[in-house]
Amino acid sequence: MDPSEVEFLAEKELVKIIPNFNLDKLYLIGGDLGPFNPGLPLYVPVWLALNLKQRQKCRVVPPDWMDVEKLEEMRELERNAATFTPAPCPYYMELTKLLLNHASDNIPKADEIRTLVKDIWDTRIAKLRLSADSFITQQEAHAKLDNLTLMEINTIRGFLLESLNCMYKLRSNLQPGSSKGPLADY
């Protein structure tokens, strides 16, 4: 899966906007949106929010978790915990990137938030690498990781599967009597 595909999925998340135009309800396949009243906040998918924002038709209200204090707390929690703590939002990385790139003027302390989210991301990815490492060195058959987000799984998937395959090949060649060819990928 491509990161852009994950981002595409994240764009379905709802975000609060304050429109500055008047429009009746929109009837879409995915559900109804609106009505849009100027000045009245409502929830729309991120893709629509960004589209409107780019055309200066709305203001974006940052989600609750996109707040310096809350993120600092989460960062501390993440750093102190050995396992993964629940992410602020299943698409936190994607949303941060999308909203900060396109609507940073509506988000107070955008730079700090960017740094904090990157910190959280780095901590989590480091944990993920560490656990992958111990998974391999201990030659476990299975492992369970909670609270991973799609984007995080996606970043490690390609590398982990490929390397497991590789190692399997190497091991099966090493073992005596294994004359069978490489197994099909799993």
Place this chain on the structure above:
Amino acid sequence: MPCERKPMRYGHSEGHTEVCFDDTGKFIVTCGHDGDVRIWENLDDDDPRFITVGEKAYSLALKNGKLVTANSSNAVQIHTFPDGEPDGILTRFTTNATHVTFNTSGSKVAAGSSDFLVKVVEVSDSSQQKTLRGHEAPVLSVTFDPKGDFLASASCDGSVVVWNIEEQAQVISWPVLQKTNDVSNAKSLCRLAWQPRTAKFLAVPVETKVHLYERESWNHVTTLSDDLLNQPINVAAWSPCGNFLAAASVGGFIIVWDIESKLCVERQKHEKGFTVCGLAWHPSGSQIAYTDTEGCLGLLEGFRASVPTTNTPKVPAGKPERGYEDLFDDEDDDQVMDEGCSDANSPAKKAASGVQADEEDDDDFVIPATGRVKNRGAILDDENSLDSGSLKFGRPKFGDDNDDDADSAVMTAGPLPATLRPVYEGPQPTPPQKAFQPGSTPVHLTHRFMMWNSVGTVRGYNDEQDNAIDVEFHDTAVHHAMHLTNSLGHTMTDVSQEAVLLACASTNELASKIHCLHFSSWDTNKEWMVDLPQGEDARALCLGQGWAAVATSTLIVRLFTIGGVQREIFSLPGAVVCMAGHGEQLLIVYHRGTGFDGEQALGVQLLQFGRKRRQIINGEPLPISQKSYLCWLGFTAEGTPCYVDSEGVVRMLNRSLGFTWTPVCNTRDTCKSKSDHYWVVGVHENPQQLRCIPCKGSRYPPTLPRPAVAILPFKLPLCQTTTEKGQMEEQFWRSVLFHNHYSFLSSSGYEVDEVGQSQSQKEQQELLMKMFALSCKLEREFRCVELAELMTQNVVTLAIRYASKSRRMALAQRLSEIALEKASQIQEEEQEDVTEYSDIRQTSSGRSSYDQTDVREKHHRRQTLEDERSQELEEEEGEREIESEDGVEAPKRLNPFAKVPGSSLEQATPLCE
């Protein structure tokens, strides 16, 4: 009461709080359960500086720029004041300290702790510690002897102990308190207070009274009490001069006694009756700050005014108490003077009750020193004519024990300095609320909303860098945002789809000005300005469709066209409070008279300018909640007047019930905390929305971060809305009320959203049918019939069917009678037909609102008529009524307030790119 109780404000989160003033009296300093120490410049300081001293702060003391706090990490620490830099830790306990206090010079700090110890520490050298051991339970409070020898402490073991600091030994112990095991369980915090300067008395709150113990002799000399005090006293505090003692109780009462007369000079109750846990006098003695266990901060101001002062020539009038302090400084000298000058008094005095003898001595030696002999003749009469009961408040400070005394003539013939004022205890007039613009935040703020309405927001900035106004429109299709420099100092504004109206008060040189930015004008002049006549100030203004109105200080309302032509002017019966405009309607609220005991006496006028100009509400009283004031006034988007009072109740005009006001929502019901409010910005009837901004801990929102609008539902305060019946009744009447605007709109000639109207009819009839079924189930047949009366004819037929199906023949019989009646009624009305049309409003207000169906049916008929004849119609205003008698009417005007779905589709279709 002469002293003014300022409204409480949010200070800290819930929990124990304490308050003190800094040495100069410039700042109020509070600490609270949230671990912050806040430094308030005054009570209205919305952005106090704060110092975080720990997770929780239990107590604070401030002197000589050192702020000592007891925090949850069991330490007593110093911060510099006002910078808030940590300045080391004074001492530590094994558990948290409960109370810290400075001595008079600020050189030592005493701290009592939950680990039973009291420590006295040198501020300059924290290694110089003295520990006072002996309490057998957590220490409640500590206080220094102003002369520095002793220290008093109260403890949960029930004792109040006086220690000799030097010897670290108990001098005396009084077992007067109730025993408890912990500070949190103690009924009272028992904050002791030692009389400053003279150090004569130690005040100990015991249950509902305050005991005064005399220094050195340690005798219990007197007890101060008050009828109002029926709950334990938490805190006692001496005024800086030592003449007054303030005490605050668990029940929220704050009482101030004059120590010489032992009479209560001031009684105040906490506005919510919460437990007062912190009390502090302003160094000048003019204010008392207090905090409660809910974390709120309050202030009593102008305290001096309630105390009869002597106006001694040598003491500045503002600070007479200080004058007396000096007099107390040297007792011996005074005593000599006393004996020299007022020998005659002494025997009489000694005859007075023994306990009070001491204070009376005080009285005496003051007298010669004040040396005022002038206007006593008048005073004499006054005093004799007043009975002691009426002397409760505003008692003179001196000579008060002599009322019944045979020697009183002698006494008062002596230089009695106080003037006796007859005390009025009846209803007090309320200061009338000031004029305001609905939807604006207070004028004194540097960054404020000057207007937030359904069209846009106007923000005013008035700080060092800039004096400017930002106008922003919710719908950018109306106009782009504007930035104006506010060189004239405009304070009032309104914004509509057509224009922005601004006004400023007059200054010494400049007249009051009205400034209109008529941005929708099609010519090139987008602006006009008008000067008001000399001595006339704009107080309130509003914009309607095509007109502007300004109410002025001379009780005149001036109307202008939106282009700047002067129109009618008329006088108001009282000073304007606020105005609101919508379409052709102008709503004015003014002071009808003087309100008493916190009530405002407001009157309201509703004018309509359309083709027929008329006054719809002629200065009737505006009902608001008890002891509240008006907060917001406006129209719903559909054009029904409504308003909000300070208790958060939203009321709306019920045009179908003789122009009465119906409460439709109480915003305070949805508030989580007592200090939270909703700031209303708009009301919509269809869909039913109350648009407001949630404000945490304040009445109005800050401009930054940009507040977001929330939507509250309406709820009529009907009884038993938890039951199914109550719910349906509420829904039904709410639906009826919120669809009144249809008949109003059609009566004033606007086009009506037929679909919405029939939908609301359907909804109401469905609710009636549901209620009918419910009553049937409950065997309430009489109720069924009553409900059927409200139904339309075809719904009655349904009801008959339902009744006969559920085998209630008697009910069905009665219902069919009703159905017949209704049918004949309709026939009659058909004959009368459209003659009634021009008076639909009156019809629908005269009868109950279920007549709306008929109105609607007539409407349909008219519509067809109109279609047939629309070609031949040439409407003229004067002839309109005659025409309508022929069943002909003017083509419907476009209703500018109706929601036209997708009206701005061209500019704002987000998806067709």
